[in-house]
Amino acid sequence: MRSDHRIVVLGAGYTGMFGAIRLARRTRRLGVRITLVNPSSRFVERLRMHQIAAGQRLAEHRIPDLLAGTGVGFVQGAATAIDTRARRVVVDGGAASLRYDTLVYALGSSTDTGTVPGADLHAFTLDSPRSAGRFAARLAEVAEAGGAVTVCGGGLTGIEAATEIAESHPGLRVTLVSLEEPAAMMGGKARAHLLRAMERLGITLKVGARVVKVLPDAVELEGGELVHSDACLWTTGVKVPPLAAEAGIAVDGRGLVVVDETLRSVSHPEIHAIGDAAAIRMPWGFIHGTCQSGLPTAQYTADAIARLLRGKPVKTFRFGYFHQPVSLGRRDAVIQFTHADDTPARGCLTGRAAVAYKELVSGSPLLTYRLSRRVNVTTIVSKRGHALHQAAL
Numbered sequence: 387m388r389s390d391h392r393i394v395v396l397g398a399g400y401t402g403m404f405g406a407i408r409l410a411r412r413t414r415r416l417g418v419r420i421t422l423v424n425p426s427s428r429f430v431e432r433l434r435m436h437q438i439a440a441g442q443r444l445a446e447h448r449i450p451d452l453l454a455g456t457g458v459g460f461v462q463g464a465a466t467a468i469d470t471r472a473r474r475v476v477v478d479g480g481a482a483s484l485r486y487d488t489l490v491y492a493l494g495s496s497t498d499t500g501t502v503p504g505a506d507l508h509a510f511t512l513d514s515p516r517s518a519g520r521f522a523a524r525l526a527e528v529a530e531a532g533g534a535v536t537v538c539g540g541g542l543t544g545i546e547a548a549t550e551i552a553e554s555h556p557g558l559r560v561t562l563v564s565l566e567e568p569a570a571m572m573g574g575k576a577r578a579h580l581l582r583a584m585e586r587l588g589i590t591l592k593v594g595a596r597v598v599k600v601l602p603d604a605v606e607l608e609g610g611e612l613v614h615s616d617a618c619l620w621t622t623g624v625k626v627p628p629l630a631a632e633a634g635i636a637v638d639g640r641g642l643v644v645v646d647e648t649l650r651s652v653s654h655p656e657i658h659a660i661g662d663a664a665a666i667r668m669p670w671g672f673i674h675g676t677c678q679s680g681l682p683t684a685q686y687t688a689d690a691i692a693r694l695l696r697g698k699p700v701k702t703f704r705f706g707y708f709h710q711p712v713s714l715g716r717r718d719a720v721i722q723f724t725h726a727d728d729t730p731a732r733g734c735l736t737g738r739a740a741v742a743y744k745e746l747v748s749g750s751p752l753l754t755y756r757l758s759r760r761v762n763v764t765t766i767v768s769k770r771g772h773a774l775h776q777a778a779l
């Protein structure tokens with residue numbers, strides 16, 4: 387057993403936070419030192435950023451409070467470099483330097499506004515409470531003037547944002563622009579419910595449309611059409627921080643850390659990568675970034691590190707998707723149950739039952755953190771890539 391082992395967890399988002407708390411519990415008799423690094427001391431509930439955009443006030447959760455009693459140290463700052471030879475993380479350009487024996491890389495992802503000219507200048511994002519708050523303030527002004535808002539991207543984030551905004555600002559003209567059919571990954575019944583909800587909320591859908599430029603007062607579509615827009619929300623895709631690539635850690639074409647079947651970097655096995663920042667292959671294909679898949683990666687990695695420190699063998703990581711929960715404002719939602727590879731299964735929930743289910747899902751990470759300080763909470767039990775049971779989620 388090791389008593390001088392230093393573990394640094396980079397990123398206190400959904401996965402880093404869970405990983406750090408669970409690690410503390412799993413290693414409590416080993417005397418390891420765990421440090422969690424994050425730029426802000428506020429825990430960001432990304433699953434609820436569209437609620438802030440719609441003008442709702444959310445409870446604020448402080449990272450040091452969530453860590454209280456766990457023994458995990460918190461360093462507020464951004465990791466700006468990783469020196470893999472010296473096993474050292476540089477924080478805020480040199481303001482602090484943290485040595486590690488084991489590194490957990492959980493830096494997540496953020497909206498990619500670099501794909502279309504003008505998006506970085508004129509579009510809002512849901513990346514943080516601050517950016518979502520700025521968008522909310524702009525929406526309030528635009529709504530008062532009876533103006534128009536364009537949501538670019540018909541993925542689940544775009545759908546949740548468009549419906550939330552349309553419900554909370556009935557005077558706004560909301561347009562959702564999407565290259566693909568919204569909710570194309572859902573089954574027919576769930577998709578039909580979702581499309582009816584958008585119609586009921588008066589959302590204009592522009593499907594098969596590619597945005598080529600974002601202007602201060604419009605978005606330009608391929609072919610030249612201009613969609614007038616007093617405020618534009620960008621949700622078309624995500625990017626990951628460049629830190630791993632800059633440090634010479636093996637990454638894929640998108641900059642995600644390439645990991646083996648135990649979620650350890652293929653180039654640097656002392657580095658474990660979890661959540662949106664890791665490229666994780668399952669028998670059915672690659673995991674795509676969700677909280678649903680991220681929490682199990684954190685749970686698995688905490689347990690795996692504890693086992694490695696005890697000199698025990700580690701089993702292969704297995705995960706299967708279970709559901710696609712989508713809010714449609716505060717009064718409606720749709721839950722598509724899925725096969726392990728995220729293709730739709732037969733069941734779906736709509737209406738009030740779905741609203742309650744979605745709220746349980748959105749609140750479950752914080753509940754999981756609080757419970758994990760005292761007991762081992764399971765976020766998923768899977769077998770051969772098939773999700774069998776999801777507890778507390």
Ligand SMILES: Cc1cc2nc3c(=O)[nH]c(=O)nc-3n(C[C@H](O)[C@H](O)[C@H](O)COP(=O)(O)OP(=O)(O)OC[C@H]3O[C@@H](n4cnc5c(N)ncnc54)[C@H](O)[C@@H]3O)c2cc1C
Binds near residue numbers: 398399434492712
């Ligand atoms: C509006 C919205 C709705 C969503 N809804 C759902 C949903 O319903 N279900 C679902 O499963 N998923 C949903 N997702 C996706 C989900 O939020 C992500 O998959 C999840 O947040 C990934 O967790 P993570 O820990 O990998 O990354 P994050 O939660 O993004 O955390 C990364 C952390 O790293 C920190 N960080 C970044 N750079 C540095 C640095 N250099 N140094 C130190 N720290 C750094 C960040 O500040 C952040 O705290 C949604 C996403 C959005 C935006």
